[in-house]
Amino acid sequence: MIRSDKRALVVGAGVIGSAIALELSRAGWAVTVIDKFASAGAGSTSASSAIVRYHYNHLPETALAWEAGKRWMDWGGYLGSADPRGLANFIRSGALVLDGALMDREVCLENLRALEIPVEELTPERLRELFPALDISELGPPARVEDDAFWRDPAGELGAYWVPDAGHVDDPQLAALNLAHAAAANGAVFRFKATMRELVVRDGRVGGVVLEDGTTLEADVVINAAGPWSQQVNRIAGALSDFAVSTRPLEQEVISLPLPEGFELGASGTCINDADFGTYFRPHGHTLIVGGMEPECDPLVFLDSPEDARASVRADTWEVQSLRIARRIHGAKVPSRPSGIVGVYDVTEDWIPIYDRTAIPGFYVAIGTSGHGFKQAPIVGEIVARLVDACENGHDHDRDPLTLKGSYSGAEIDLGHFSRLRTAVPQFGMS
Structure with missing residues (x-):
């Protein structure tokens, strides 16, 4: 002892x-x-x-x-x-993981089931029924806005899996x-x-x-x-x-958009990992917060010191992330003025x-x-x-x-x- x-x-x-x-x-x-x-x-x-x-x-x-x-x-x-x-509150909003190259679906599902964590696989039909605010078109793999591939026509529809006991802390x-x-x-x-x-x-x-x-x-x-x-x-x-x-400090930018109609908590609003288009997002009050999943097309900004982080989000980050959301959520609006926060991760290889x-x-x-x-x-x-x-x-x-x-x-x-x-x-x- x-x-x-x-x-x-x-x-x-x-x-x-x-x-x-x-x-x-x-x-x-x-x-x-x-x-x-x-x-x-x-x-x-x-x-x-x-x-x-x-x-x-x-x-x-x-x-x-x-x-x-x-x-x-x-x-x-x-x-x-x-x-x-x-006390801080845990919001049990669930987590929806859209199929895509940035997640190994089968390995993740195997791990969830090994621990008996509730999970449900969703077909495109079921996904549309549960989350009508989402456009479930296959839009990826991720690309930058200046790349013609960003604007490609959808190749099909996505499946997903749903983890109901996930969520976020307010x-x-x-x-x-x-x-x-x-x-x-x-x-x-x-x-x-x-x-x-x-x-x-x-x-x-x-x-x-x-x-x-x-x-x-x-x-x-x-x-x-x-x-x-x-x-x-x-x-x-x-x-x-x-x-x-x-370990190295890595600058991370999270943008903020007006919460799209129909994406409120209790409706389509949930924590979403968009492994197809390279974003994650969730409702936060009357806003939607959006971060990136580090696809290869998005530059990683390593810092010599956390104090070197930018004071505000970059214009190109705002553009690509907001337009990814505009293509993923029906009725999403993109204001003319960027909004968001810059944080720093402590990352390993x-x-x-x-x-x-x-x-x-x-x-x-x-x-x-x-x-x-x-x-x-x-x-x-x-x-x-x-x-x-x-x-x-x-x-x-x-x-x-x-x-x-x-x-x-x-x-x-x-x-x-x-x-x-x-x-x-x-x-x-x-x-």
Whole structure:
């Protein structure tokens, strides 16, 4: 058992870092969280589309998403404490995945069924009946507006599958604040506007961190959950010597359009992955938020630092994404003035997160979440608590990867899938 006098320091108070703080404090650790912003969830979490989906190409990620989804569905019960600001709400709007080259339909379906996650395959006829606002023509593969292929005549009609228990969280930053509040109720301490300057290493293992203002915070373990800043934190720590998978900040643009008539929640409105035309979108109040699925024709904008991200969406992103929606949803309107937000992902080559120890004893990472991190956050807290418990008590996770048994699915989740030592296979444009 971990002794209650053990001290943990978490770098990052986004949804991931706050979830880790909650689970470590529940496990008896004295937890301190530092974050460069003024409150929990004020960084990349605040720009999340907050979609909670379960269709993935790999079973461990499907299992993590499903386990986390069950916690989102019972958010108050999972937190175990009231928050005077109120609680973020999980909106069970479902997820519709249109057939297309950007998703491996059969593999995703196999994983969903292996975990007994409800899913229904839809014929074009059934798709038209359930979602009349959609044009189900086969419009892909994705192309840019200036390419004649964008305007090609439809080649046929699409099928799809429907996952009714998916959905989205209505306020991603509030969700992080809820986690931080619950962690504080268990004794965690949050220090905002605080950044790490140096990792303290004594006798070959972590001893704490030095902040930019010169303050030293003693700690027995340090967890890097800094999101798009994770690469910078790893470099400061000198922890990258044996990483086979790297992380990089990737600029992400999400545009906003007026909600088309008939696409309201309760009507055709749902979370949609358009694997045919390269977008994902969902209702958000009176608007429709639209992001990209990274098809090959859409340029990837990697950054040296998250601070280099643009302040507003690019005109060409606005044009191509809005016109894709105009072709996909009947009656969609495209305003003359672009609207949207720019966020930053922390991505790996294979778009699979890294939840692992490092070569520095006592230094752990929960990074490279590649846009998946928000939905996985509640279970990631449990993963890190399991890793820290086992490794600090002598387990060699590199030689004998741990598993985590899902409390809802019963699945034995192979945590080696998220190892820093894995062989990465680039999968841009996939699920």
